[in-house]
Amino acid sequence: MKTYQTYLFDFDYTLADSSKGIVMCYRNVLERHHHTGISDEAIKRTIGKTLVESFSLLSEITDADTLEAYRKEYVKEADKYMTANTHLFPETSHVLATLKARGAKLGIISTKYRYRIMELLGHALPESTVDLIVGGEDVQTPKPSPEGVFIALEKLQTEKTDVLYVGDSTVDAETARAAGIDFAGVLHGTTTLEELAAYPHTGIMNDLTALLKNE
Numbered sequence: 001m002k003t004y005q006t007y008l009f010d011f012d013y014t015l016a017d018s019s020k021g022i023v024m025c026y027r028n029v030l031e032r033h034h035h036t037g038i039s040d041e042a043i044k045r046t047i048g049k050t051l052v053e054s055f056s057l058l059s060e061i062t063d064a065d066t067l068e069a070y071r072k073e074y075v076k077e078a079d080k081y082m083t084a085n086t087h088l089f090p091e092t093s094h095v096l097a098t099l100k101a102r103g104a105k106l107g108i109i110s111t112k113y114r115y116r117i118m119e120l121l122g123h124a125l126p127e128s129t130v131d132l133i134v135g136g137e138d139v140q141t142p143k144p145s146p147e148g149v150f151i152a153l154e155k156l157q158t159e160k161t162d163v164l165y166v167g168d169s170t171v172d173a174e175t176a177r178a179a180g181i182d183f184a185g186v187l188h189g190t191t192t193l194e195e196l197a198a199y200p201h202t203g204i205m206n207d208l209t210a211l212l213k214n215e
Contacts, residue, residue, distance in 0.1 A: 001184070001203055001210055006158040007099055008149060008181075010167035011110040011117055012047050013189030015092045015208075018112075018120075019044050021085030025077035026058065029070050035059045044190050048169040050111050050142045051075075075113075082116060088124050089188060095208040096129050105156045107132040109148040109165070109175070114138060132156055143171050146179035153179075164202065166211070173199035184211070 012018050026043045030036075038058055046054035051071040056062060059070070100106060106129065108117060114135025121130065132155055134148040141147050149165065152158075165176040168189035176183035177200055185196035185204040196204050203210060 001213055002164075002182075003102075003214055004104065004164040004182070005162035006105040006107065006152075006156055006164070007211070008107045008109050008152055008163060008165045010048065010165075010169070010172045011108050011112050013168040014166060014172070014186055015096075015108070016086055016088045016120065017188070018082060018086035019047065021078070021082040022047060024081050024085060025074050026054070028077050029055075029073045030058060032073070033059075033070070041190070047189065048111060048143070048167075048171045050136065078116065083119055083123065086120050089207065091207050091209050093125060095211055096125065098212055100129055105132075105158060106130050107134065107152045107156060109134045109143070109152060111136045111142050144174035144178055146175060149175060149179040149181065164211075166208070170195055170199065173201065176200075 009015050023040050023043045030038060042058060046057055051074050052067045055067050055070045061067060096106060108130055110117060112135060114133045114137060117133050117135060132152055134151050136142060138151065139147045153160065153163065160181050163181045164184055165172065165181050166184050166186060167173065168186050169191045173183050173185065173196060182202045183200060184202050186208060187193060187204065187206055193204055
């Protein structure tokens with residue numbers, strides 16, 4: 001794969017598997033409000049969307065105040081359960097450390113809140129590994145809006161042609177396309193190869209180690 005000066009990563013299902021914690025938190029909120037019969041797979045398929053979008057899809061509720069109340073409840077649940085139920089994929093630490101050692105800039109663009117990602121990474125990586133995290137609280141419009149990517153490009157002082165965005169979902173692919181940067185998909189999550197391949201991409205990887213293999 002081509003070498004880039006900057007690598008921007010999604011977080012959930014790209015660098016880490018937090019699905020256990022995510023399912024637990026959604027289920028606790030949904031069942032508290034009598035939304036039952038929702039499968040774990042249905043919840044996992046919403047990973048990458050905002051909390052409000054996900055709750056609307058899962059509950060079929062559209063009322064903004066109700067969805068905001070669910071979002072706040074989820075955050076409280078996540079404060080209790082998310083960190084203990086999240087782990088980096090086996091290759092993540094090595095890949096990030098190697099890219100960093102090669103002189104690349106590394107960033108994370110996620111709908112997950114920045115403070116949560118920092119808490120999770122603090123248990124697993126040296127503090128200087130990732131140069132920038134743009135979380136859900138840092139943007140006005142979430143992915144697939146390119147706003148988070150543009151923030152990263154400005155702060156990392158990087159040109160679009162020097163950037164690869166790595167993600168697991170069609171939301172990530174749409175984000176890269178909207179930002180006008182290269183995209184590589186990784187099959188860690190629930191999105192299939194066929195779904196990712198429908199979007200412009202430089203590669204679709206079984207895991208992140210493909211980033212270390214030069215053309």
